[in-house]
Amino acid sequence: xxxxxxxxxxxxxxxxxRFKERLKKFQISRIFDLEVKIPSSAKFGxxxxxxxxxxxxxxxxxxxxxxxxxATTPLGLNIDRLINSVSSNPPNYLQNNLHNLTSDASADCFxxxxxxxxxxxAGYYDEAVSCYQQALRLEPQLICAWNRLGAIFCDYLQxxxxxxxxxxxxxxxxxxxxxxWYNRGNVLEMMECYEDAIxxxxxxxxxxxxxxxSWYGRGWSLYCLGELNDAITSFQQAISLKPSDDSAWYNQAxxxxxxxxxxxxxxxxxxxxxxSPNQYRHMAKTEADFDEIRIAPxxxxxxxxIG
Numbered sequence: 001x002x003x004x005x006x007x008x009x010x011x012x013x014x015x016x017x018r019f020k021e022r023l024k025k026f027q028i029s030r031i032f033d034l035e036v037k038i039p040s041s042a043k044f045g046x047x048x049x050x051x052x053x054x055x056x057x058x059x060x061x062x063x064x065x066x067x068x069x070x071a072t073t074p075l076g077l078n079i080d081r082l083i084n085s086v087s088s089n090p091p092n093y094l095q096n097n098l099h100n101l102t103s104d105a106s107a108d109c110f111x112x113x114x115x116x117x118x119x120x121x122a123g124y125y126d127e128a129v130s131c132y133q134q135a136l137r138l139e140p141q142l143i144c145a146w147n148r149l150g151a152i153f154c155d156y157l158q159x160x161x162x163x164x165x166x167x168x169x170x171x172x173x174x175x176x177x178x179x180x181w182y183n184r185g186n187v188l189e190m191m192e193c194y195e196d197a198i199x200x201x202x203x204x205x206x207x208x209x210x211x212x213x214s215w216y217g218r219g220w221s222l223y224c225l226g227e228l229n230d231a232i233t234s235f236q237q238a239i240s241l242k243p244s245d246d247s248a249w250y251n252q253a254x255x256x257x258x259x260x261x262x263x264x265x266x267x268x269x270x271x272x273x274x275x276s277p278n279q280y281r282h283m284a285k286t287e288a289d290f291d292e293i294r295i296a297p298x299x300x301x302x303x304x305x306i307g
Contacts, residue, residue, distance in 0.1 A: 109139035116148065125156045146170035147180055154187045163187040178207035182214050185221075194221040212241040216248055228255045246275035254289035262296045270302060281306040 116131030132149040135142055150166030153159040167184040170177065185200035201218040204211055219234030235252040238245055253268035269290075273280045284290060285303065293299050 109135040109142055109145070112138065113142065113145050113148075116145070120148065120152060125152050128152060129157075141173055143170050143173050143177070143180075146173070147183060150183055150187070154183070154190060158190075160187050160191045164191070176207060178204045178211060178214070181207065182211060182217070185214065185217050189217060189221055192224070194224050197221045210241055212238050212245065215241065216245065219248065219251065223251060223255060228259055231255050244275060246272045246280065249275065250280055250283070254287065257290045257293050260292060262293045262298050265290070265293055266296075266298045266302050273302075273306060277306070 112131045112135035116128045116135065119125075119131060120128035129149060129152055132145045132152075135145045136149070139145075146166045146169050150163040150170070153163035153166060164184065164187050167180055167187060170180045171184065174180070181200050181204035185197045185204060188194075188197035188200060198218055198221045201214045201221070204214040205218070208214070215234050215238040219231045219238060222228075222231035222234060232252055232255045235248045235255070238248040239252070242248075249268050250272035253265045253272060256262075256265035256268060269280070269284055273284065284306070290299065
């Protein structure tokens with residue numbers, strides 16, 4: 001199969017861009033939201049009553065990450081490397097902020113967290129990791145830092161196991177955050193653990209039914225498993241929430257084509273091309289998923305229209 005993968009999407013809100021957009025709505029009161037935790041004596045699925053008993057067990061959700069686990073090298077080495085690398089191509093505000101921060105023994109977790117934000121925005125991902133790690137040494141319950149650290153590991157550094165550990169830790173602190181379940185689904189998807197990814201997306205959707213990204217991710221994972229009818233349903237739901245989602249239209253077309261439904265496939269493909277002509281008119285000409293309908297008159301007419 002060769003449909004439009006989530007990481008190929010120009011408008012993929014499931015990656016850090018989407019995370020930052022959602023983080024703007026993240027209230028400070030939720031950063032230390034520890035009022036409800038998963039009971040250590042109960043399986044997560046039993047306690048949450050969502051039927052996930054077969055997937056989560058007590059040991060997994062009692063995950064604890066020590067200071068040694070947060071970073072494998074001494075803080076001083078990370079900071080020296082951080083300063084040197086940022087100084088080698090210095091945006092002045094980053095260099096000055098960083099020197100001030102490292103010389104301030106009283107710097108708190110939020111200072112390190114916000115410096116991590118700045119470095120991440122500037123594309124210094126390894127250095128941002130060092131700042132988030134220091135924030136978590138100072139306050140291991142800083143949920144937003146676990147999420148940002150996991151997003152960098154997943155989206156930029158391809159450290160998927162580390163990303164999964166971060167999201168698991170964030171969920172141990174607050175299992176009711178749909179964004180963390182969504183992020184967890186993304187990293188499991190990247191690891192090709194599609195059934196587990198679907199379970200995480202399902203929980204994100206249960207908490208936030210209007211999350212277009214989770215519906216899209218669910219559809220992609222179902223597509224990868226060959227569950228085409230369910231994938232179509234998920235892509236349709238994503239489109240109902242965001243009609244301009246060109247990738248959802250394109251992937252829905254792929255699903256219909258694989259089922260031999262020419263009219264539906266052409267209709268969805270036409271919409272995807274209208275939304276993003278430069279991308280999909282070229283992909284459609286070589287997409288293996290369309291091979292079964294490539295000689296159909298309706299498909300040939302569309303190919304003739306796009307040139």
